[in-house]
Amino acid sequence: GAVVSQHPSWVICKSGTSVKIECRSLDFQATTMFWYRQFPKQSLMLMATSNEGSKATYEQGVEKDKFLINHASLTLSTLTVTSAHPEDSSFYICSARQFTGTGYTFGSGTRLTVV
Amino acid sequence: AQSVTQLGSHVSVSEGALVLLRCNYSSSVPPYLFWYVQYPNQGLQLLLKYTSAATLVKGINGFEAEFKKSETSFHLTKPSAHMRDAAEYFCAVSDRRETSGSRLTFGEGTQLTVNP
Numbered sequence: 001g002a003v004v005s006q007h008p009s010w011v012i013c014k015s016g017t018s019v020k021i022e023c024r025s026l027d028f029q030a031t032t033m034f035w036y037r038q039f040p041k042q043s044l045m046l047m048a049t050s051n052e053g054s055k056a057t058y059e060q061g062v063e064k065d066k067f068l069i070n071h072a073s074l075t076l077s078t079l080t081v082t083s084a085h086p087e088d089s090s091f092y093i094c095s096a097r098q099f100t101g102t103g104y105t106f107g108s109g110t111r112l113t114v115v
Numbered sequence: 116a117q118s119v120t121q122l123g124s125h126v127s128v129s130e131g132a133l134v135l136l137r138c139n140y141s142s143s144v145p146p147y148l149f150w151y152v153q154y155p156n157q158g159l160q161l162l163l164k165y166t167s168a169a170t171l172v173k174g175i176n177g178f179e180a181e182f183k184k185s186e187t188s189f190h191l192t193k194p195s196a197h198m199r200d201a202a203e204y205f206c207a208v209s210d211r212r213e214t215s216g217s218r219l220t221f222g223e224g225t226q227l228t229v230n231p
Contacts, residue, residue, distance in 0.1 A: 004158075009156075034218060034219070041226075042224070043205065043221045043223045044159075093158050093159070095219070103161075104161075104209075104219055106151075106158040106159040106160075108157055109156065109157060
């Protein structure tokens with residue numbers, strides 16, 4: 001079945017530094033990648049949607065300059081949290097979708113802790 | 116606009132008992148409906164999905180859900196709970212556009228606890 005590999009699974013960084021999270025579709029072409037943020041005991045909040053080769057579309061209230069999304073190929077999308085602060089600490093999850101079909105494949109998530 | 120409401124943020128059952136997790140949806144177009152399970156510090160795993168074929172959908176791990184248009188519901192059930200079923204469950208809806216940009220809208224989640 002479709003697999004999305006997300007790395008790292010957890011990361012601790014110092015306040016003010018940047019962190020990059022990668023999601024790779026291993027056996028299919030991910031035309032669209034969704035990036036979510038999840039706070040403890042809460043649901044997934046969609047941050048942005050990216051299509052291969054295009055700029056990402058950000059949800060209202062999500063800072064574009066802080067959460068940089070790149071989707072340069074059909075198998076790789078990255079989320080960079082720039083100048084991270086403790087309030088950016090969260091669980092980040094990607095989800096990929098193929099051009100056709102109804103499937104959404106989720107990565108295993110990244111636990112980001114900013115100290 | 117689409118939305119999903121999961122009734123009950125916490126459900127507790129005994130091992131071997133029936134599991135019933137409730138989900139109601141709102142959609143202006145015929146929806147696709149999904150149930151996902153999430154274990155701590157992990158991504159989401161698809162349990163089952165409704166895409167307009169049979170209204171009773173069977174999924175993995177013994178779960179099933181029935182699409183009831185008249186009730187706008189898509190409740191998740193399992194006849195007999197196992198300890199390993201303890202997790203967070205999310206109901207989600209997407210519109211029926213076949214384009215890849217069609218997004219999922221999630222419910223708030225239901226934490227299932229299984230007591231020995």
